[in-house]
Amino acid sequence: MQDPYLEMGQLFRRLAPDTIGTTMPVFPTIDQIIAATRRSQVQVRRQVDDQAAERAVAVHTEPLAASRHGELRLHCEDGPAIAFGDGYGIHVLHGTAVPEWVLAGPSVDLIRREPNVEVRRSAIERIGWDTYIRQAALSPVATCPDPGNPGAALSLYDDLADDRGFAGRVLLVVNGTPEPDGHRRRYGINVPAIFDDPVDAAGWTYGLDGRQYAQLARRT
């Protein structure tokens, strides 16, 4: 007898890389997982017959307790939060789909090579921001208040350990919107090494100069 979970597992083995960095619902349906991928929805739907989609529910989800977030978020630190019949699945930390290495062994080197800013954030949060800054030997250049984001700072660091000829700087920013538990997520955004002023660097990320970015009225 064909195992519908195995069938879906094979499909999601192909789809999972496209969900990396996206937000997963607590009890995701197949349609929600497909919607979270960066693939053409039509193309994906062609691979899933309606009957299989109806049968296929993730076999194991473990939402994080409401006490931590104020609302349920899919979260599992021991293995895939969404697992299919063949043991394959999607790893999710605090709602964000991440590659397995983020759970198994986040390291400075892997984080530095990771192109997705949400995955980097998730991995750095596993290590702790202070520890990451120390281990990555990020060297402070300047820090200042973030215009339009009261109480938050923009902090510019030299990424000294970048040894591939791509010398750069990292701008640490704080999300404008608090998480359900009140804390604000921090992100490390890679910026060119030409900036000494955090406001100039922040402006560049939106194609603005520092003077223009300084007029930012609100950030959410």
Added chain:
Amino acid sequence: MHTMTMTVTLGGLAARTGLDILGHLEREMTIPVIDGPQAQGDLIVIPLDYVTGIAIAPNAHWREVPTTGIDVLRAAAAGNPHTLVAEPGTCRWTTGVRDQTGLALGALTADDVAYLVHPEHGGSGIAPGRCVIRRQRERSGRPGQDRRYQFIAD
């Protein structure tokens, strides 16, 4: 630059448009309406007269923004959608924009207040006028890549 006082709340906007807003966001909060630059996660709304190097194509196709809104950045491309919403007949949106930085998603012309809505970031009130909406970028640190920067998706 001014912050105007309007009485549209996040909860009211969600109910009117049918858009999802995460439970922890304060639904009773009145959404500030701003006629200057404002950021919503990985997007920024900039009045056209604040920036140079952006031109709207003469043959740009303007789309009326319906009550249910237009996803200016779709969920499939970047996690959660950023949706532009407005009262019917008051706002138009075009992707026919030439931006030297390559960051513009499009431009809007609003005769009344328009809103940009995101499930995790809430609502941003946009004062009447003409604005461009840009994505955020970061330096691409990986060797062998032709592009010097990549888009951020939060």
